[in-house]
Amino acid sequence: MSTASENFTSGYAAAEPQTGAVKLTMILSGAVFALMMVLGLAMRAAQSQWIGLDPDLFYQILTAHGAGMVGTAALSGAAIMWYFCGRYLVLGAAIFWAFLGLFLLGVALILGAIFIGGYGGAWTFLFPLPALSGGAWEASAAAAFMLGYTVIGVGFLLYYLELGRRIHARYGSLARALGWNLILGREDNDPPPPAIVAAAAVTIFNSIGIILGAAVLAASLVHLLVPGFEVDALLAKNLIYFFGHVFINASIYMAVTAVYEILPEYTGRPWTSNRVFAIAWNAVLIFVMAVYWHHLLQDVAMPPWMLVVGQLVSYFSGIPLIAVTAFSTFLYVRGSKMTWDLASALLVLSVAGWSVGSIPASIDGMISVNKVMHNTMWVPGHFHTYLLLGEVAMAFGFMAWLVRGRTIARMGGLDRAAFATYLAGAAGFVTVFLFSGAASIPRRWAVHYEEWLAHDRIGTLFSLLVVLGTLIIVLRFAARLRRSQG
């Protein structure tokens, strides 16, 4: 088995010219994931009354944690997809460096806005909250925060422009790269591989998301400078949630290319695009843009048909995920004789976590349930499931694969301990959130009532395990990276 895998890998080695840039991005992502998890732990510990945090500081940390996690998920997802698209396309290295540079500049602006300027308006910057801080921060801090987002958005647009351009050049059109020939049953002697289908879809929907995000950022920035310039708050909220929902989903849809490209090395069965796969991705392209309405089910001023579509799409988007991606993963794993190392274990876990997390999400997407679950701890419960056990697990699996040995070996003791700690911590942590949501505990509260402390304390202990598991995985990656390059 290991010989076959070696051949499989070395066949691509020549076509992976930007490995250095991707490795650097992954070590940065790993470090920031760990740091943001420590901030999450601090918030849970403060709610537990085990440490004292001023509410001002708590909400600054909340803002940093949200923006930092979403940004890092997107950064690591983008690095993974760039790496694997590099197997099929010639991608300009300068574009990736510009993307990374703009990303880091944006991060500096955002961190400065929060921890120097005191900005604590949440990563969602709901209009007109950034301009109305109640004395907690100046308009300049809010402006720096939004400029940071804008700079990161420009970086991502560059990234997608390059991908889209190269996909077009290689496959003739984005439609062909989306597998339309497969869907229509036309003959195609050069069908797009799964990573390219994913890249084409994400390029389209995330570019649209970022452009609408830029529109609301620009309007909010003008409002900060000229307070008389008003934006309709509901329209702004629509734009923000469109952008935010598409952007965070894109991070998982980019990272899943690691599953498509790496698992075949372990199973010896190539993951090829077929008709069902192409239909699923085209459905994702539509669903990902229509589903954000489920964030607005409490906004009864919205036209009711939009809320109905929000509920329907939030359920039906589970079908391409569970019946296609998750089901294919079962089929690839069963009888594959695969070797379980840290990379393969994390990647299989990531598809499971992503699918499992979609269940409480679509249940919350029912209007009648949403009335008692929305903006309780239930919501962080579901998105932490598909981020912590989905996107982050994909990123960690990819990192473990990048620095694997020459032959695939079974998991050693330390890897087993890291995997078990991370899985136990994350599973327990998100389950506590779901129980807290069912107990009506509101989200984003710096100070908790006595009745809620048991939830907070158990959650804190599990988040400690998550941090510990993450530290082992990231430090192990750093150590092996040094060894493999030294």
Place this chain on the structure above:
Amino acid sequence: MQPVVLLISLVLMAALSAAFWLAARAAHGPAPGPGANGKRTGLIWAMTILGVLVSAGSLRQWPHALAAPGDALEVNVSGGQWWWDIDTTEIPAGTPVLFNVTTEDVTHGMGIYDSNLTLLTQVQAIPGYTTRITYTFEEPGSYRILCMEFCGVAHHDMVNEFEVVAGEE
């Protein structure tokens, strides 16, 4: 409602986790047979039919029940950084109440809690809009309004109370 939602979610999540765990354990067993693709088609149909049934059932009656019956009591609630103002502090039990919710500054969320701290219903307060929900309180007692949408550094302090009193028979 919340315990039922939790139970259904946990059962489905556990079932899907178990399926993955069994697939991982079967990695060294026999490969899937030729019927696997048929099973996928079956799964897609099953999920589609289930979705249509659940959607139709849960949306047949509009869950927000915006059109309040004619005898509804109107209560105006306004929010701001960081307070709630309620124009009626004693609400009769058993009478449908129509809440008109407004905000003076940023977006807030009005969540109505009973004395056991269970969330009964909620709606967003959006600048420039009046949002409406109806609710009928069955039990007399003291109720709380908590802010559900992050609105700045005293978000968690945005709490007010009202009483539900035994209604006239």
